[in-house]
Amino acid sequence: MSAQFVQFLLTGLTVGAIYALVALGFSIIYNASQVINFAQGEFVMIGGMATVWFAAAGVPYAAAIPLAVAAAAAVGLALEKFAVEPARGASVVTLIIITIGASIFLRGLATLIWDKQLHVLKPFSGDTPIVLGGATLLPQSLWVLGVSLAIVLALAWFFGRTLLGKAMLATSNNRLAAQLAGIRVRHVLALAFALSAALGAIAGILIAPIAFTSYDVGVMLGLKGFAAAILGGMGSGAGAVVGGIVLGIAETMSAGYISSAYKDAIALLAMLAVLFFLPSGLLGRRGTERV
Amino acid sequence: MLEVEGLACRYGRIPALKGIDLRVAQGELVSLVGANGAGKTTLLRALSGVLPTWAGQVRFEGADITALAPERRVRLGIVQVPEGRQVFGPLTVEDNLRLGGYLRRRAEAGRALERVYAMFPVLRGKRSEPAGTLSGGQQQMLAIGRGLMAAPRLLLLDEPSMGLAPRLVEEIFACVRSLKAEATTIFLVDQNARAALAIADRAYVLETGRVVLEGSGHDLLSNDQVREAYLGL
Ligand SMILES: Nc1ncnc2c1ncn2[C@@H]1O[C@H](COP(=O)(O)OP(=O)(O)OP(=O)(O)O)[C@@H](O)[C@H]1O
Ligand SMILES: [Mg+2]
Numbered sequence: 001m002s003a004q005f006v007q008f009l010l011t012g013l014t015v016g017a018i019y020a021l022v023a024l025g026f027s028i029i030y031n032a033s034q035v036i037n038f039a040q041g042e043f044v045m046i047g048g049m050a051t052v053w054f055a056a057a058g059v060p061y062a063a064a065i066p067l068a069v070a071a072a073a074a075v076g077l078a079l080e081k082f083a084v085e086p087a088r089g090a091s092v093v094t095l096i097i098i099t100i101g102a103s104i105f106l107r108g109l110a111t112l113i114w115d116k117q118l119h120v121l122k123p124f125s126g127d128t129p130i131v132l133g134g135a136t137l138l139p140q141s142l143w144v145l146g147v148s149l150a151i152v153l154a155l156a157w158f159f160g161r162t163l164l165g166k167a168m169l170a171t172s173n174n175r176l177a178a179q180l181a182g183i184r185v186r187h188v189l190a191l192a193f194a195l196s197a198a199l200g201a202i203a204g205i206l207i208a209p210i211a212f213t214s215y216d217v218g219v220m221l222g223l224k225g226f227a228a229a230i231l232g233g234m235g236s237g238a239g240a241v242v243g244g245i246v247l248g249i250a251e252t253m254s255a256g257y258i259s260s261a262y263k264d265a266i267a268l269l270a271m272l273a274v275l276f277f278l279p280s281g282l283l284g285r286r287g288t289e290r291v
Numbered sequence: 292m293l294e295v296e297g298l299a300c301r302y303g304r305i306p307a308l309k310g311i312d313l314r315v316a317q318g319e320l321v322s323l324v325g326a327n328g329a330g331k332t333t334l335l336r337a338l339s340g341v342l343p344t345w346a347g348q349v350r351f352e353g354a355d356i357t358a359l360a361p362e363r364r365v366r367l368g369i370v371q372v373p374e375g376r377q378v379f380g381p382l383t384v385e386d387n388l389r390l391g392g393y394l395r396r397r398a399e400a401g402r403a404l405e406r407v408y409a410m411f412p413v414l415r416g417k418r419s420e421p422a423g424t425l426s427g428g429q430q431q432m433l434a435i436g437r438g439l440m441a442a443p444r445l446l447l448l449d450e451p452s453m454g455l456a457p458r459l460v461e462e463i464f465a466c467v468r469s470l471k472a473e474a475t476t477i478f479l480v481d482q483n484a485r486a487a488l489a490i491a492d493r494a495y496v497l498e499t500g501r502v503v504l505e506g507s508g509h510d511l512l513s514n515d516q517v518r519e520a521y522l523g524l
Binding site: 166167169170180183184 | 373381
């Protein structure tokens with residue numbers, strides 16, 4: 001393997017891990033409520049921007065990051081309570097439009113509270129590159145990969161091993177039966193939004209030292225996460241991870257070997273290809289209805 | 292134990308229940324029969340609180356529960372095994388059962404799980420299989436087992452024998468009898484009116500959202516109207 005290839009692979013993995021986190025957020029909300037939450041990218045923005053803001057105010061990372069994640073989770077809860085829940089029973093299209101409206105609102109709010117500048121977050125562990133087989137890796141990339149891996153494992157444990165996680169799966173599978181089992185489906189929905197928001201925020205914080213952050217960073221990252229979720233199969237956790245990684249690597253490779261002009265088109269192409277040839281995605285359940 | 296007074300429910304603006312009065316005493320097995328679309332499932336959903344009440348009152352052990360949330364009713368012991376089984380298809384048999392005991396303490400749920408497996412040994416053998424892969428009869432056992440996991444004091448059974456082969460229907464009814472013998476209070480809806488009436492202490496006949504007849508199971512079995520309309524005699 002050439003050093004260049006390894007370099008692209010490492011960069012792709014890093015970007016892909018971020019996409020995967022955003023895609024997981026899409027899938028968790030979709031599973032719990034059948035809603036495709038197009039405000040997912042704004043959680044990414046809130047995570048990055050809030051951390052920058054807290055850090056600028058002198059709050060150390062160890063406190064700024066949990067605060068920013070909590071702020072995003074609170075926004076997620078509010079989104080569920082004030083935008084999605086009142087429209088319960090509305091058509092899927094209506095719900096999608098509501099989330100798009102919410103994302104525009106949140107971006108506007110961000111320009112009021114913060115500004116329209118680009119911000120950069122100081123890397124967590126310096127910026128001395130690590131040399132790996134001729135390729136270089138930023139310490140922040142290790143943070144991205146390590147934290148993403150830990151989150152994926154934690155989610156697998158939560159949904160696979162805990163009763164609350166299974167109650168979430170049960171609610172998405174059969175709301176009526178879940179209610180009859182004594183599961184509070186409202187709480188499950190709220191939890192799904194808070195969890196997704198937290199995941200998005202973590203993605204936004206992890207990537208901010210590498211890729212800058214600003215009030216509108218969520219637009220593109222939200223779109224990429226959405227494409228990754230579709231690619232892997234909307235609603236599938238493993239699919240979100242695979243979709244994110246595949247998309248990240250495909251983007252970086254095409255930017256490296258072909259031209260970076262087409263980088264953002266890859267997501268679109270991948271999404272279209274999946275919708276045409278493999279409607280339930282790489283790892284999605286076959287035969288479920290799609291939006 | 293359960294008292295229903297003037298209960299009315301609507302789907303949108305269409306009335307489905309038009310003033311139901313009935314009661315179920317502690318330890319009783321009460322059956323509800325009625326044609327398709329009479330409102331039996333609607334009544335059970337209202338009793339479980341998953342469908343809002345339009346008018347009337349539901350009391351459980353003297354307390355007004357008309358506006359109580361579904362999970363609060365489950366906690367009181369009002370547990371429903373819904374029509375069409377409604378198992379969580381992608382989840383394993385054991386996860387389905389554990390979710391039935393969602394509101395109970397872990398140790399209690401563990402003991403309840405053993406009792407359900409003792410009652411339906413076939414479920415133990417399939418504990419790690421996705422519930423969706425079970426046969427219809429096994430899914431019904433799972434649905435009942437999931438209900439039992441919640442420690443029902445009043446068990447609402449909606450069409451437990453629907454779509455099952457005669458031998459399995461007999462098995463399900465045997466299970467209902469043994470639950471009754473264990474002093475579980477049961478409110479049973481079944482399209483197999485003969486069996487549902489034969490097993491019942493008392494029964495109600497529902498027609499287009501109204502109770503039109505009530506009596507002991509034995510009396511209704513020999514009632515001419517019932518024989519003609521529901522027993523095909
Ligand atoms: N979700 C719903 N929305 C609108 N109308 C409904 C709904 N569910 C039931 N209905 C109507 O309410 C009436 C009562 O239905 P319900 O399901 O309670 O009847 P049932 O006695 O359980 O019938 P079955 O024997 O078919 O189970 C029917 O006319 C039915 O068409
Ligand atoms: Mg019914």
